[in-house]
Amino acid sequence: MSVTSLRVVIQHLAFIILTYGGLLRIQIGMFIPCLSCPFVYSCSGYCYLLIFQRSVGVILLPLTAVYQGSDPYGAIWSNFLLFLGGLGVFSILVILLGKTWCGWLCPFGLFQEWITRLRKAFRIRESEIILRHKHILSKIKYVLLVYMIVFPLLVSVGILPVDFILAFCNICPAKALMPLFIGDFQYMALDMSTGVAFGFSIALLAITAGMLIGAFFKDKFFCLFCPMLAIVNLYRGLYLLKVVKDPKACHGCGNCRRTCSMDNETIYRERVKSNVYDSDCMACFKCAEGCAADKSLFVKLGPFKIFSSSRSYASKR
Ligand code: SF4
Ligand code: SF4
Ligand code: SF4
Incomplete structure (x- = not known):
């Protein structure tokens, strides 16, 4: 699923x-x-x-x-x-x-x-x-x-x-x-x-x-x-469940921005930091699913990565 x-x-x-x-x-x-x-x-x-x-x-x-x-x-x-x-x-x-x-x-x-x-x-x-x-x-x-x-x-x-x-x-x-x-x-x-x-x-x-x-x-x-x-939004930085990015793995394909219903630009534009927090993000994780770069976007629960983007997952969607 x-x-x-x-x-x-x-x-x-x-x-x-x-x-x-x-x-x-x-x-x-x-x-x-x-x-x-x-x-x-x-x-x-x-x-x-x-x-x-x-x-x-x-x-x-x-x-x-x-x-x-x-x-x-x-x-x-x-x-x-x-x-x-x-x-x-x-x-x-x-x-x-x-x-x-x-x-x-x-x-x-x-x-x-x-x-x-x-x-x-x-x-x-x-x-x-x-x-x-x-x-x-x-x-x-x-x-x-x-x-x-x-x-x-x-x-x-x-x-x-x-x-x-x-x-x-x-x-x-x-x-x-x-x-x-x-x-x-x-x-x-x-x-x-x-x-x-x-x-x-x-x-x-x-x-x-x-x-x-x-x-x-x-x-x-x-x-x-x-x-x-x-x-x-006042609790930003404290959430245990969130999306983070490894900018080094990003190919710049733009799938994250295209799939985001809240039009989060940060998730696409960020090229240095792992924090891609946007005040209007809904944590739907569609960006991580749509991302075609291996291990560029992650869903993290505390210290654990519970989902990683991958080319094979994105290509099946
Ligand atoms: S949903 Fe709206 S109307 Fe209902 S309690 Fe919350 S703020 Fe009030
Ligand atoms: S989790 Fe959802 S709302 Fe937040 S940036 Fe990703 S696609 Fe957009
Ligand atoms: S989903 Fe929308 S309406 Fe519901 S609490 Fe979040 S911002 Fe408010």
């Missing part, structure tokens, strides 16, 4: 378990480093971004009038320790599997790959305009990360109402789209309960429509903006 076939099987299994596992009482935890959305009521593992925003959104709450207890600084410290505990579990998961959370396990990532297959079935090419502006677009994920921290913090000090605590979830297209897989359309409707909820629901529908169009014309379009990827 090829690496890509194995990846496709694991992606679909992960989709089924993460999306429907809750129906069988499977619970994997609340610190999952990919968009396994808890707004899907049958979800078995929660995307960490929800807990992250909630934790930030209550951290300073004891300083506001809402707090009724006697020791606000003790309560802030407890909130902070809870936040650190969650971040610690999340960090271990990221370090263990690195970007394979994106390329092998993320249900929303797989959903985008289905859209890509649809485009390919119509023999439509990726949008040149998006590709040309990819480097600028991919910076937006860091803006969203700041937004996702600042708004819940403003809630925690009482400047913004509690409707803003899940600032990113309120506009995340996974919230609108993933519940459709269990026949739940509620987040595709306008929420008229408050002015803020109404504004967020309009924004959510507009962003979801934009994301669907974008994903049709560019592979993994939403991943360019995903704040989960922005957080996971």
